[in-house]
Amino acid sequence: MKKIGFLSFGHWSASPHSATRSAADVLLQSIELAVAAEELGADGAYFRVHHFARQLASPFPLLAAVGARTRRIEIGTGVIDMRYENPFYMAEDAGAADLISGGRLQLGISRGSPEQVVEGWRYFGYSPAEGTTDADMGRRHGEVFFELLKGEGFARPNPQPMFPNPPGLLRMEPFSAGLRERIWWGSASDATAIWAAQQGMNLQSSTLKADESGEPFHVQQARQIRAYRAAWKEAGHAREPRVSVSRSIFALMNDLDRQYFGAGADSDQIGVIDNMRAVFGRSYAAEPDRLVEQLRADEAIAEADTLLLTVPNQLGVDYNAHVIESILTHVAPALGWR
Known part of the structure; x- marks a missing residue:
């Protein structure tokens, strides 16, 4: 069995061919797609976060709204750039959204990932400490946020507060028990995957990775997942970790599917991203029987317990619901995922 969700990048543009021509379109359609995905039996609704771009940016209002409209589906991000985040404010937002959803936040x-502007985190009021990098700063913000989710008191109370305080040091409120076990670290390298395991975070691995061996993307990603699981075991954590991978997968069911995706890329690509040589995983687009054969050979999907389907959100809610339903109905059962 494998959990299957969707991952939306949340693009919008003024193009007459786009079903999302404004930020409002993207936000409202994201909610509707999550509702539709839940009705279809999908397990997760995940959203990308990018600043200074015509894409989804502030996740917590959206996550809270999705949580209020749904009852079962997991709700998550992939990923929040911690270079831009105040961990304390974020702990409040996350706690509130998780409580609204009944504990379904992931x-x-x-x-962080490549940005639309130069050092955009500086506009948010953050800069790396002397002798450190912005990546160090992002990891540090992540560590602080993760620590706050323990719910332990740390702040000295005012002796004359406006409202009565509970005894002892105070924590961030609202606190949502269990959220700390539902934090995932998005990793593009073996080293950061091992670091995430040591911290006790789940692992998200996307459609690109540092090219560390020259092997096919799915082989390198599978090795990354195995290294993560080994580090998790060595760290002695009590629970079992979760691992997700994301893929662009389209079952060609009709002429419109073939028109959109019939000529898609069917091989890995090599590029440079943030001065790092990276391997970008292939897209999958084929008739269901052929798709099952191709996906069965993907080592990283086999290693993961959660698969996130990247959806073309600008094609609208109905078409994306069709994309998700096609995989759930015609592909997943043949692979033993359902």
Whole structure:
């Protein structure tokens, strides 16, 4: 069995061919797609976070709204760039959204991805400490946020507060028990995957990775997952970790599917991202029988317990619901995922 959700990048543009021509379109359609995905039996609704871009940016209002409209589906991010985040404010927002959803938040966080502007985190009031990098800062913000989710008191109470305080040091409120076990670290390298395991975070691995061996993407990603699991075991954590991978997967069911995705890329790509040589995983687009054969050979999908389907959100709610339903109905059962 494998949990299957969708991951939306939340793009919008003024193009007449786009079903999302404004930020309002993207936000409202994201909610509707999560509702539709839940009705179809999907397990998760995940959203990307990018600043200074015509994409989804502030996740917690959206997550709270999705949580209020749904009852079962997991709700998450993939990922929040921690270079931009105040961990204390974020702990409050996350706690509130998790309580609204009834404890269904699955937050993917990371040190960040390539940006739309130069050092955008500086506009948010953050800069690395002397002798450190912005990546160090992102990981540090992540560590502080993760620590706050323990719910332990740390702040000295005012001796003359406006409202009565409970005894002892105070913690961030609202506190949502269990959220700390539902934090994921988005990792693009073996080293950061091992670091995430040591911290006790779940692992998110996306459609790109540092090219550390020259092997196919799915082989390198599978090795990354195995290294993560080994580090988790060595760290002695009590619970079992979760691991997700994301993929662009389209079952060609009709002429419209073939028109959109019939000529898609069917091999890995090599590029440079943030001065790092990276391997980008292939897209999968084929008739269901052929798709099952291709996915069965993907070592990283086999290693993961959660698969996130990247959806073309600008094609609208109905079409994306069709994309999700096609995988759930015609592909997943043949692979033993359902």
